[in-house]
Amino acid sequence: MRAFESENVILAQLGDPELLALERILEPLRLPRNFELVHVGLPVSHYYFLENGVASMIATSPEGRKTEIGMLGRDGMSPPALTVEMERFSFHVMMQIGGHGRRVEAGALAGFLIGRPIVRRLLSRFLHTFFIQVANTALSNAVHKIDVRLAKWILMCHDRLEGEQIEITHEDMADMLGVRRSSVTEALHVLEGEHFIYSTRGLLIVRNRASLEAFAADAYNLPGITGHDWPQTSRHLIALAK
Structure with a gap:
């Protein structure tokens, strides 16, 4: 029997051993509108697996103008990162539409990923497609x-x-x-x-x-x-x- 059922695409694809191990460090929580998942320039304290709701990754100009450059939800993990060992993130990520999900402390996730190449591949696949989304958004904005x-x-x-x-x-x-x-x-x-x-x-x-x-x-x-x-x-x- 699975440790828990999840609407998050990454968590839903994990095998039972990985899911059981991850369950020990995951914290379920509500994610209300305007909840900050990551603040630009600050250390990343947690990673979030959304199960409902929409988070926006936002770029800000030096003059303070803002625009969404990527959207996250139950399709992946926030913030999207090449490595969970990074200390700071370059963009602001906040809940645009409230929902719920699970979060894990950054250091605990880094430890969990050691020796788990299958999970790392899942995260890499998500990251690859997320940045296709970002590139497509840039193209769409232009044309x-x-x-x-x-x-x-x-x-x-x-x-x-x-x-x-x-x-x-x-x-x-x-x-x-x-x-x-x-x-x-x-x-x-x-x-x-x-x-x-x-x-x-x-x-x-x-x-x-x-x-x-x-x-x-x-x-x-x-x-x-x-x-x-x-x-x-x-x-x-x-x-x-x-």
Whole structure:
């Protein structure tokens, strides 16, 4: 019998021996909106395995302007790092949409990974696909209109949440996309006019996922990602988390 069941894709793929050993150092916890997982420039104290909710990795300019450069949820670990032995992280990571998960102290995770190459490979696969996501976001920001970028962002949130509702404000979406609030409002009107979504104050509801995917097209469907690689859509996430 497994030590525990988890909706996190990495934890769900671990074998029983690894899961039993990891259970001893994992701490389940709620992750409310705006909870800071990592603060830029500060030591990384814990690593988080989200099971629900959405975390944003945020870059900040010297003038204080911010934008989301990556999104994390039940598909991986936060912060995404090449090595858990690093002392500081270069970006801010915070819960954009509240949820829950499990965390482990950085030193304890480093000790756990010693002599466990299978687990390290899982983390490496996640990291590889996460940075494909980051690169694709940079490309999308350069070549796609705001309504397409917003459709992509909504789909990526939907992948990492249960149900059709996304608790998010227009201001937060504007901050994450690095645009004015009025631009997000106009883009939402486009998506609502096509009956892809319904948006009200602080809440967005996905009405027609398939049509929203078709509208987002190559902005959402990452090139070079197949069902044999890390999951990018909700159907892959759900299948691997069971």
